Amino acid sequence: MANLSVNFCGVAFRNPTVLASGVLGVTASSLKNAVRCGAGGVTTKSIWVGGNQGHRNPTMFGTEHYFMNAVGLSDAGMEKAAEETFPEYLKNKPAPIIGNVVAASVGDFAAVVAKIDKCGPDMIEVNISCPNVEDQLGKPFACSSASAAEVTRIVRRRTKRPLIIKLSPNVDNIGEIAKACAAEGADGFCAVNTFGPGLGIDIDLRRPILANKVGGVSGPGMKPLALKCVYDVYKATGLPIIGTGGVMTGEDVIEMMMAGARLVGIGTMVYYRGVEGFGEIVKEMKEWCDKNGVKKIEEIIGAVKF
Amino acid sequence: MDLKKFDSRPVAVPIQKIIKENENTNTYVFKYPLGSKPGQFVMLWIPGVDEKPFSVAYDDGKEFWLTICNVGGATAELFKLKAGDKVGIRGPMGTSYEFKKGERIATVAGGYGAAPMYFVARTAVGCKVDFIVGARNKKLLLFIDRVKKLKNVKVHVATDDGSAGIKGYNTVVLDEILNKKKIDRVFACGPEVMEYAVGKVVDKHSKKKKINCAVSVEKYMKCGIGVCGQCAIDDTGELACIKGPVMDWNYLKKLPEFGQYHRDAQGKKHFFQK
Numbered sequence: 001m002a003n004l005s006v007n008f009c010g011v012a013f014r015n016p017t018v019l020a021s022g023v024l025g026v027t028a029s030s031l032k033n034a035v036r037c038g039a040g041g042v043t044t045k046s047i048w049v050g051g052n053q054g055h056r057n058p059t060m061f062g063t064e065h066y067f068m069n070a071v072g073l074s075d076a077g078m079e080k081a082a083e084e085t086f087p088e089y090l091k092n093k094p095a096p097i098i099g100n101v102v103a104a105s106v107g108d109f110a111a112v113v114a115k116i117d118k119c120g121p122d123m124i125e126v127n128i129s130c131p132n133v134e135d136q137l138g139k140p141f142a143c144s145s146a147s148a149a150e151v152t153r154i155v156r157r158r159t160k161r162p163l164i165i166k167l168s169p170n171v172d173n174i175g176e177i178a179k180a181c182a183a184e185g186a187d188g189f190c191a192v193n194t195f196g197p198g199l200g201i202d203i204d205l206r207r208p209i210l211a212n213k214v215g216g217v218s219g220p221g222m223k224p225l226a227l228k229c230v231y232d233v234y235k236a237t238g239l240p241i242i243g244t245g246g247v248m249t250g251e252d253v254i255e256m257m258m259a260g261a262r263l264v265g266i267g268t269m270v271y272y273r274g275v276e277g278f279g280e281i282v283k284e285m286k287e288w289c290d291k292n293g294v295k296k297i298e299e300i301i302g303a304v305k306f
Numbered sequence: 307m308d309l310k311k312f313d314s315r316p317v318a319v320p321i322q323k324i325i326k327e328n329e330n331t332n333t334y335v336f337k338y339p340l341g342s343k344p345g346q347f348v349m350l351w352i353p354g355v356d357e358k359p360f361s362v363a364y365d366d367g368k369e370f371w372l373t374i375c376n377v378g379g380a381t382a383e384l385f386k387l388k389a390g391d392k393v394g395i396r397g398p399m400g401t402s403y404e405f406k407k408g409e410r411i412a413t414v415a416g417g418y419g420a421a422p423m424y425f426v427a428r429t430a431v432g433c434k435v436d437f438i439v440g441a442r443n444k445k446l447l448l449f450i451d452r453v454k455k456l457k458n459v460k461v462h463v464a465t466d467d468g469s470a471g472i473k474g475y476n477t478v479v480l481d482e483i484l485n486k487k488k489i490d491r492v493f494a495c496g497p498e499v500m501e502y503a504v505g506k507v508v509d510k511h512s513k514k515k516k517i518n519c520a521v522s523v524e525k526y527m528k529c530g531i532g533v534c535g536q537c538a539i540d541d542t543g544e545l546a547c548i549k550g551p552v553m554d555w556n557y558l559k560k561l562p563e564f565g566q567y568h569r570d571a572q573g574k575k576h577f578f579q580k
Binding site: 010023024026027029030031032033034036040045051052056057058059060061062063064069074075076077079080082189200202204205207209211268270271272274275 | 310312313314315316317318349351353354355356357392394396421528529531532533534535536538539540541542543544546548569571572573575576
C-alpha cells in the first residue's frame with residue numbers, strides 16, 4: 001500500500017487532498033466532516049477583520065464542464081473565527097487546518113493575519129486573488145508583482161507560521177508574481193484561485209445568472225489551465241504549492257502533483273461528487289500508486305518530464 | 307455519463323396564476339413539470355432581486371405551487387410580480403417525507419408549514435391522515451378549506467387565541483391523538499421550537515411502539531446545491547440542503563443545535579427565544 005503522507009512546510013498531512021477555501025468551511029463541524037470523509041487537511045473560508053455579507057443569490061451554478069460562483073466572500077469576521085471556528089476545530093483536531101484570510105487593504109491584511117496567527121492554524125493562506133469582489137475591492141493584489149509582494153512583506157512580519165500566498169491565474173506572469181512574493185518571505189503558494197471573472201447568461205430572461213453578474217470559474221474545464229499555472233510557479237520558485245483547480249478524481253490529484261503541487265486543493269469537486277468524494281479520490285490515488293509501483297506519493301511531485 | 311444532471315442553472319418559468327391565501331400570503335402556480343415529492347424545495351430566483359429556497363406546496367407532475375408569505379425583502383419584490391412574469395426555478399432539491407400506502411400519518415404544521423403538509427395529505431392516497439395545524443389566529447390558518455375536501459384526511463385546528471379550533475398548541479392535539487390512535491408516522495413542519503416539541507411528544511408515545519417521525523428543518527440556505535456550507539449542521543457537519551430539509555427526528559434530537567440556535571448569512575449563531 002502506497003504511503004500518501006506529505007510534508008508541507010514542516011506540517012504533516014496524511015494525504016495530499018485539502019479542502020479548498022470557500023467550500024463548506026463556514027463552521028468547524030463542516031470542516032471536520034470533510035476530514036471524516038477523507039480530506040487530508042482543510043482550509044477555512046476567507047476570514048475578514050470584520051464581517052462581510054457577500055453577494056445576493058444566485059451565487060453559484062454548475063454545468064457539466066464548469067462551475068461559476070460569486071459568493072462574495074461572506075464571513076462573520078475574525079472574532080467569530082477566534083471564538084468559535086478555531087477552538088471547536090482544534091478540540092480533537094482531526095487534520096491540519098489552514099487559516100485563509102482576506103482584506104481590502106494592506107493594513108487589514110496585517111491585522112487579520114496577526115489575529116489568526118494566535119488562533120493556532122497550521123498555516124496561513126493569504127487570499128489576494130478573489131475575482132468576484134472587484135466592485136468592492138478593485139483589481140486583486142495578486143494581479144501585479146508589486147502589490148502581491150507588498151502584502152506578503154507586511155503579513156510576513158505578523159506570523160512565523162508557514163505563509164502561503166493564494167495566486168490568481170488571471171495574469172500573464174504568474175511565475176514572476178510568485179517570485180516577487182517568495183523574495184518577501186512567502187513559504188509557499190496556493191495556485192490557483194478561480195478564473196475570470198466569467199459570465200453566464202440566462203437566455204430566456206436575457207440576464208446574467210449570477211446576482212453579481214460576473215463570477216469566478218472553476219470545475220473540470222479549468223484543470224489544464226490550473227496545471228500550467230502550477231507548473232509555472234513550481235519552475236519559477238521551487239517552493240511548495242497547493243495545486244488547485246478542476247481536480248475531480250484521484251488521477252487528477254496525481255496529475256496536479258506531477259506538475260509540481262505538494263498538496264492539492266479540492267473545492268468544486270464537492271458539487272459533482274459530494275463531500276464523500278474526498279474518500280473516493282484518496283482510494284483512486286492509492287489504486288493508481290499501487291498499479292504504477294509508486295511507494296511514496298512525494299516521489300511524483302514535479303515528476304513531469306518536459 | 308449523464309452530463310445534464312450536473313446542470314444546475316435556473317430554468318425561466320412564467321407565473322401561471324397567483325392565488326391570494328390571506329392578507330400577506332400568496333400561492334404561485336407554475337405550469338412546469340417539476341416532479342417534486344412532498345417536503346422537497348426549489349430555489350426561486352426573482353430576477354434582479356435575489357434567489358431563496360421555498361418548499362413545494364403541491365405538485366402533480368404538470369404544475370406545482372409555491373405558497374409564500376410576504377415577509378419583506380425579496381418576497382416583497384415577488385409580490386409585485388403578476389401572472390405571466392417569469393422567475394427562475396432550480397429544483398426539486400433535498401429530501402422528502404417518505405411513507406407507504408395504508409399507513410396512518412399525523413402531520414403537524416405550524417403557520418406556513420401547512421403548505422408542504424397539504425402536499426403530503428393530498429398525495430397520501432390510501433393512507434389515513436390526521437392533519438393538525440396551528441397558527442396564532444384564525445386569519446393565519448392556511449389550506450384548511452382545501453384539506454377539508456380530501457376524503458382520507460381529518461383536520462384538527464389549534465390557535466393561540468382560540469379564534470378557531472382548540473386554544474393552545476398543536477402539540478397538545480398531537481398528544482391526544484397519539485393517546486387514542488395507532489399512528490405509524492408523524493411529520494412536522496413549522497418553527498424549529500415547535501418541531502422539537504413534536505419530537506418530544508413522539509418520544510413519549512414511542513416507548514411501547516416505535517413511531518417514525520420526520521421533520522423539515524429550515525436553515526439559512528445560500529446555494530442550495532451542497533457547496534457553500536452555510537446550512538451545515540452542528541455537530542455532524544452535514545448539509546441541510548442535501549441531508550434535508552426532511553430529516554429523521556432520531557438524527558435531529560442528538561444534535562446540539564436543533565431547537566437551540568440557527569445561523570445567519572455570515573454564519574453567526576442566534577439562539578431561539580423560548
